[in-house]
Amino acid sequence: MASDLAPSKGRVLMLSNDRQIDRRILLQADSLQAAGWQVTILAMPLDHPDASADPRVVRIGTRVGGLGGKASRVLEGYRLLRRWLPMNGYAMRQLKALAWRFLVEPERFYLRLFLADGRRYPAQVVVAHDLPMLAVGRALACEFSAALVYDSHELYSEQEFSRREQRRWARIEGKHVQACDRVITVNPSIAGELRGRYGLAQVEVIYNAERLPEHMPASNYLHERFAIPGGHRVLLFQGGLSAGRNLPALIRAMARVRPDIHLVLLGEGQLGNALQRLVKRLGVQRQVHFHPAVAQQALLPITASADAGIIPYQGICLNNRLCTPNKLFEFIATGLPILASDLPELNRLVAGNGIGLVARLATPEQMARAIDELLFDPERLQAWRERLLEVRKALCWQREGQRLVQIYEGLR
Template sequence: MKKLRSSVVMLTPDRQIDRRILLSADSLEAAGWDVTIVAMPLDAQCTDDRRVVRIGLDAGHANRENRVLDTYRWVRGHLPMNGYLMRWLKRMAWRHLVDQESFYSKLFCSTTSRFAPHVIVANDLPMLPVAKQLADACGARLVYDSHELYSEQEFSNREKRRWAEIEAKYIGACDVVITVNQSIATELERRYGVSDVKVIYNAERSLNIPIRFRRFHEVFGLAADKKVLLLQGGLSVGRNLEVLIDAMRHVQNPSVVLVVLGDGLLLRSLKKMALADRVFFHPAVPQNDLLALTVAADAGVIPYQATCLNNRYCTPNKLFEFISAGLPILASDLPEIRKLIEGQQIGLVGDSSTPEKLSILIDDFFSDEQRFASWRANLATVRQLVCWEEEEKKLVKIYKALR
């Protein structure tokens, strides 16, 4: 098998390809790399990125892992993805049916064995064992891109320990470890004795910002003086969304309304608890169309709570989407979020743990028009600094050293 010395194979355990992976692929292709993304199968036929190869689950490679995955795909089609029953079923599956270390290796091995790249990338911890296996087989350099502090999600203690054991076993074999912010980089270095973990933000592109227009005002018939606070993303449990919706009952400023842009498990219940004249719901849109809507708001909100260490250290995609769209940001006081918002003076962070506290924070956020204007003015500069164009330079430099 001939090795293409400038080729990269990126592995992901997801069906929908993360924006970070696609931006990385774009940047590496522009720098002269041949990029392939190997991902889980889709549930239905749809247009896919030309670089994506889906793992095959044909009868010729039937095994226990395929049967578990087929069962999971069937259940996923009948139960809400992040519902309590689905989360319980996934915990039981990891405990009794599958081994976290070998499960994805067996699923991906047939497809990945076709490639002999110069660099193999494990996007998140589940891909690290199979990436190490492929790297050993073809002499490839190994990159671990940790999109979050994976073992510190809201798992059972048993799952956390097992994922941490897997990370400890393989992380030292990586040529490069990359993650999404400095807090997670520092934690990985402290836990596993690795050094020089690289930080690449999940930034958005700064170029070609859509023209700002009042789309939400048009869609919902809002008066011109209404100020739109925007929540966008998946409406799933554990994101403090119920508190945000309830907080709008207590907001004193009559000009502030909340627009929720997205779909998910909680959509129906959030609609039931929302005040009709203060909270408005807009369906989710494709990623490529998102910023054109984001810019129609006056500000963005991130109400996440530190329910686990992973959430405490989070820098969610919406943070960078709001920056790219030039929106001042209201957010919970979490370390990395505070570092960007307060450090760059582009918004306000504070206590959003209860509806009453969050409503006070919202009123404070909109109370000073001069301060608000300064945040927006600062964003004109910040969006040129905290953007994919800048992160891309760091990424290409990392991979250049691996050639």
């Protein structure tokens, strides 16, 4: 963090349409603040106040009088639904999909929600974190005579939306992206897509890297937590237990692997109960274990206690096909060899750096063969671990954060 006595290089207003602030945003805020910028993060409201919240984060609708008007009614209705329906449950997901498809015009919706609150935080740089915030960011940057940065966390318009929604989001992106002073994204493949689609001269890549721990002591946490015998191997999946991540196939694969291999699913989500039922139905309770989600600051020591990590995503949409999820860099930071699906960026970073195995993971049979292969050869596992000692120094937030600060310095 920057010293209180450090001179300010200016104010940065970051916009996020999430409640839980993404690690990428917080790390960027840390790096900019350490370099002398003053950072405010404006985000969606919480259902209940959080006394331990990051002081840089402010929530829309918290000023006297609240949001007011139609935006207030929409948000209040959404909060009421959240009390009765699980956030990631099937019914809530269907209601949200119908609302976005037929009732909500997204550009106007987010302008109504964010614009009035955003005006309270004049800045020299406005950052739209992901596409829903781009129109808001442009409007505020215009009012402040500020630089506009668009940080595209993914290929947003190419998610598993209907074709109508994909076209609508693409139109919004095309309408505003040329007004940006800098465009940043998470990997070279998505950077290439953005350049080609919108005729952009340059799109900067800042990886979703994790901050490299100063010291990561050896730990048997997962073995001890689930009473796993010492000689058995632990394969770790961490992140949301949600659709589109090929998790049912991963569970089914565990019925086909050697009995000394265990899978830990660390996270929560709408598939959690269904996956636990599948584990019981297949009779693999001794090999498949569920760990609740943990706070980001507690995650890496747990991650480090596994033997390897798995990313079984499938290219079911272009966004998934080109993904580089947070867990990839969390595995790298903690020195875990990785089993990843044969997708372009995962192939480039895992196979290209010699830190794990890339394979076709579409079916349980393919996945079981790959898991056995990954964990079968102790010498190869050790070679991957040794290679990770070097790779983690190159793919860490300490380096990405420096590059981010240089981009902002170029805006002055």
